Amino acid sequence: MMRGRDFLELAHHLESTRTEASHRTQISRAYYAAFLEFRAFCEEFLHHTRSKLPREHAEVAQALAAVDPQLRVDLAFLRLARNDADYELDLDAETIALQAEQARRLATSLIARLDELVSDMENDAADDSSPELANQ
Amino acid sequence: MVAMVQFIPQDPKEKESVLAVLREYPELQDFILRASEKAEMIFPDVRITLDTVRHDDWDPPVRMKVHAVDTLDRFEALFSQYTYWLAYDANYPQELISVMPLWAGPRASSR
Secondary structure (H helix, E strand, O other): OOOOOHHHHHHHHHHHOOOHHHHHHHHHHHHHHHHHHHHHHHHHHOOOOOOOOOOHHHHHHHHHHOOOHHHHHHHHHHHHHHHHHHHOOOOOHHHHHHHHHHHHHHHHHHHHHHHHHHHHHHHHHHHHOOHHHHOO | OHHHHHHOOOOHHHHHHHHHHHHHOOHHHHHHHHHHHHHHHHOOOEEEEEEOOOOOOOOOOEEEEEEEOOOHHHHHHHHHHHHHHHHHOOOOOOOOEEEEEEEOOOOOOOO
């Protein structure tokens, strides 16, 4: 089944296509990779209910603040970069190329942080249900 | 407002737009000055700009772009320091302003 992070693979695949349109698309895919992974996390662990409205982009970021406020700040930044890439066609090609590299790196880092977070939470849950602890 | 002058856009329309936001939310000036000072402490070569570009109705009325020149590896580490500060120590009013630390190059010369 398709996962958000699959969009990041595409963003990396597009690196070899060094056009402005490709760079803008890479930024967009990097953001959606991170957003969709975090949305799935919020649904599984933070009782987030998918609203299917544009405002959900803000809702997911806000939900993350309860776990790690820096995740909210970083995801919000990536969304702004995606909006600039998609709508601000006056931004020059070199600026966009730089932001594409930054966005790919940041999305990669965010998803890695998310995976660590999930691993920690699953380990905590396993510890909580450990027979040794139950017998204490 | 004197120290803010350096961040105000030159374009007359955008300039007035930014000034209107700063008049409506005077508390933003203190945050912008603190955030710019922190950026100058963290990033070795930085330029700050303000604009009122919004794409979604929940976007804050003003954006502060922090344009930082460095290698991408160093920038990535400093970006994390800066957003940590924003998240935990800055009293960052995210409903009023978006801060965007942006890599301004240089890119690696060859791949």
